[in-house]
Amino acid sequence: MPKTARPSFFARAGRSILRWFDNGDPEAPDSYPGPKKVEWIRNLPYFGMHAACLLVIWVGISWTAVTVAVALYYFRMFAITGFYHRYFSHKTFKTSRAFQFVMGICGLTAIQRGPLWWAAHHRHHHVHSDEHPDLHSPKQHGMLWAHMFWFTTDSVFATNHKNVRDLSKFPEIKFINRHEMIVYVAFAVAIYGLGWLLYSLGLGDSAMQIFVWGFFISTVFNYHAVYTINSLSHKFGRQRYKTADTSRNNIWLAFLTLGEGWHNNHHHYPSSTRQGFYWWEIDITYYVLKVMSWTGLIWGLRGVPDKKLHADLITPNSA
Numbered sequence: 001m002p003k004t005a006r007p008s009f010f011a012r013a014g015r016s017i018l019r020w021f022d023n024g025d026p027e028a029p030d031s032y033p034g035p036k037k038v039e040w041i042r043n044l045p046y047f048g049m050h051a052a053c054l055l056v057i058w059v060g061i062s063w064t065a066v067t068v069a070v071a072l073y074y075f076r077m078f079a080i081t082g083f084y085h086r087y088f089s090h091k092t093f094k095t096s097r098a099f100q101f102v103m104g105i106c107g108l109t110a111i112q113r114g115p116l117w118w119a120a121h122h123r124h125h126h127v128h129s130d131e132h133p134d135l136h137s138p139k140q141h142g143m144l145w146a147h148m149f150w151f152t153t154d155s156v157f158a159t160n161h162k163n164v165r166d167l168s169k170f171p172e173i174k175f176i177n178r179h180e181m182i183v184y185v186a187f188a189v190a191i192y193g194l195g196w197l198l199y200s201l202g203l204g205d206s207a208m209q210i211f212v213w214g215f216f217i218s219t220v221f222n223y224h225a226v227y228t229i230n231s232l233s234h235k236f237g238r239q240r241y242k243t244a245d246t247s248r249n250n251i252w253l254a255f256l257t258l259g260e261g262w263h264n265n266h267h268h269y270p271s272s273t274r275q276g277f278y279w280w281e282i283d284i285t286y287y288v289l290k291v292m293s294w295t296g297l298i299w300g301l302r303g304v305p306d307k308k309l310h311a312d313l314i315t316p317n318s319a
Contacts, residue, residue: 017041021181023114023157036145038152046152049111049223052216055208064204065213068194072218073225074258076110080226081260081285083107087298088119088167092273093289094300101172109187111219112226113151114177120163121156126270130245136230139246147231148224191215225256233263241268242312249281259283269308273301277309 019042040047059065083103086092095103104115112118121135128134135156138146150156159177161168168174176183188211195210204210237248247267254261254276262275262283276283292298 019157022179023159024178036141036149036153038149039154039157042154042157043152049216050220052212053220055212056217059209059212060205061213062204062209064198065209068191068198068210069213069218069221072191072214073222076106076219076222077225077258078285078288079103079106080110080112080222081258082289084110084112084115084118085122085260086273086285086289088115088164089122090270091166092271092302093293093298095298097170099297100170101176104173104176105183108176108180108183110222110226111184111187112223114159114180115173116161116164116167116177117159119167120160121151123163124160126267129243129247129267130234137245138231138234143231143235146234147227150230188215226260228253229257229260229263233261237261237264239264239314241265242314243267251282254282258288259285268312269304271302272304274303277304 084107087095087100087103088107107115107118125134125136130137130139132140134140136146136150141150191214192207192211195204195207195214198204198210199207233248233250233253234246235248237250237253239246239248241264243264245267247264249264250261252261253263259275259282260266262277262281265277265281266272266275273289274283274286275281276286289298289301293301
């Protein structure tokens with residue numbers, strides 16, 4: 001058979017740019033990882049978010065801008081940890097179809113791809129944790145790749161719907177997963193609007209200052225805090241349970257990520273809504289989800305059975 005001609009650079013670049021707005025890629029491959037080749041054009045918005053943080057040189061700093069950045073950091077950290085991780089990835093609690101959609105929108109404001117994509121890759125990680133197919137294992141692929149480059153390759157952009165059949169049946173979730181840029185742009189406009197409002201009230205030095213801190217800087221800090229669970233929590237910390245991977249509990253990462261740092265606990269029993277298994281293991285995400293359950297927005301939060309709590313301990317007193 002004649003060899004298929006490789007598309008030109010411009011054709012490939014145009015395809016990449018179009019998929020910023022419609023990432024309806026073909027089905028994800030059945031095996032990972034693929035070649036470790038960063039698709040630079042496809043990832044220009046991602047690297048551009050980092051470069052845009054340099055605008056702080058021109059817009060300066062104010063207490064209002066920092067406060068907005070910190071507030072949005074924690075809002076979106078909770079959206080990732082509480083919604084993308086503990087609901088979409090692990091179904092550790094239940095909710096209505098309407099609020100499921102709201103959770104998906106909230107998660108998208110973190111600009112870390114759609115809920116189906118995120119959950120599919122995370123479920124893949126748990127099946128293959130620290131094995132070669134694990135896309136973000138520092139043991140297999142190195143710390144830097146596990147931290148921030150594993151998702152920049154062409155094959156990884158596809159959503160593996162086989163891993164999320166329970167979620168892919170909802171057309172509204174599939175839509176926002178495919179057209180994530182709609183939420184990104186709407187969120188950016190909302191932040192600029194907030195900046196204009198605060199500036200008009202005499203808070204902050206300019207609308208652009210609030211925008212740079214609230215959208216770019218806050219987002220990039222959120223990125224790398226979330227990424228530490230893929231990288232640092234498989235390198236630094238303490239292992240309470242015998243798991244088949246290098247997951248560790250790390251109190252500092254738990255503070256940074258609202259409870260995700262209790263990573264060895266999580267890999268021991270991923271079905272629990274609470275990742276800080278003991279009262280002294282601070283898990284802010286769980287506390288907020290618990291309060292939300294009192295309102296009826298969510299229900300059926302899952303705990304850790306006593307049998308699992310005390311099983312596979314590395315040492316008898318390791319609790």
